[in-house]
Amino acid sequence: MPYPPATKNAPGAGGAATEGNENPTNQQIEGDSLSNPTVADLIAEARRHNLPLAALFDAESGAPISTPSARWQARTTAHNEPIVPLAxxxxxxxxxxxxxxxxxxxxxxxxxxxxxxxxxxxxxxxxxxxxxxxxxxxxxxxxxxxxxxxxxxxxxxxxxxxxxxxxxxxxxxxxxxxxxxxxxxxxxxxxxxxxxxxxxxxxx
Known part of the structure; x- marks a missing residue:
């Protein structure tokens, strides 16, 4: 899966400042108030679970996937590989x-x-x-x-x-x-x- 396009909410946006001169990697993602991670949180989650970074960002818009159910779907899809016998x-x-x-x-x-x-x-x-x-x-x-x-x-x-x-x-x-x-x-x-x-x- 390719990496998401660079937007103001996605990593690799070229470091341009967003409105209010906020750091885009610290910008809070809109969504459930009980689970409202930053882009930096999602990058850390991808690294921690050895997920492709794109798995936690929308493939078309590049916007972070903010809701727990959507992130769960992305994670299980990324890990949906068959378990094979070991020699x-x-x-x-x-x-x-x-x-x-x-x-x-x-x-x-x-x-x-x-x-x-x-x-x-x-x-x-x-x-x-x-x-x-x-x-x-x-x-x-x-x-x-x-x-x-x-x-x-x-x-x-x-x-x-x-x-x-x-x-x-x-x-x-x-x-x-x-x-x-x-x-x-x-x-x-x-x-x-x-x-x-x-x-x-x-x-x-």
């Missing part, structure tokens, strides 16, 4: 992935903002948890899995620790930690190990 590459672009991400492990969800990148997994076998027998009569041990996970809309990853044990729902057995929480827990674990092993406080 996986559009949901989680590889170019935006953090350097630690394992792209083969990218997680996709029916809810777009729940999609996320994940790192490779660090696993530790758990001797005190229930493992799973395989078809050839071998025991596959339970384990603790740890990995980084970051949803696309978040600024930093979280650390997930999952207990993978036979008969236990992994979603229920998952701890999700911020980086600060994980660091505090890691220091606490190392301190507990030192105490348990009788490491003294003396400095050699």
């Amino acid at each position: 996986e590459a559009e949901l989680m672009p590889a170019s935006e992935a953090p350097q630690w991400a394992d792209l083969d492990s990218t997680s996709y969800s029916h809810t777009p903002e729940m999609c996320g990148w994940r790192s490779r997994t660090y696993s530790v076998a758990l001797a005190s948890a229930r493992g799973q027998w395989t078809d050839d009569d071998k025991l596959f041990p339970a384990r603790a899995d740890m990995y980084l996970y970051q949803q696309r809309h978040r600024s930093e990853p979280r650390i997930r620790i999952v207990r993978m044990e036979d008969g236990v729902d992994p979603d229920v057995a998952t701890v999700r930690l911020s980086l600060d929480e994980a660091a505090e827990l890691a220091h606490g674990i190392l301190l507990a190990i030192d105490v348990a092993r009788g490491i003294t406080d003396e400095v050699a």
Whole structure:
């Protein structure tokens, strides 16, 4: 849609003064007293909602559209584009992935903002948890899995620790930690190990 012609009420009128030497971008628009925006207000509204500027001005006269119902009609017309399906590459672009991400492990969800990148997994076998027998009569041990996970809309990853044990729902057995929480827990674990092993406080 082309921009509206330059008139005394529309932006781009060449800066000529209107009657009474009023600034045209500050001139009040005639209309409903409860909703009476200036031209500058409409320009700001167009920018805020990423609308073409012409959507808030009459195509023929260039006069601002002042009533709420008319502006609503203009806005819905401007945004009346079909919603199209998104491919996986559009949901989680590889170019935006953090350097630690394992792209083969990218997680996709029916809810777009729940999609996320994940790192490779660090696993530790758990001797005190229930493992799973395989078809050839071998025991596959339970384990603790740890990995980084970051949803696309978040600024930093979280650390997930999952207990993978036979008969236990992994979603229920998952701890999700911020980086600060994980660091505090890691220091606490190392301190507990030192105490348990009788490491003294003396400095050699």
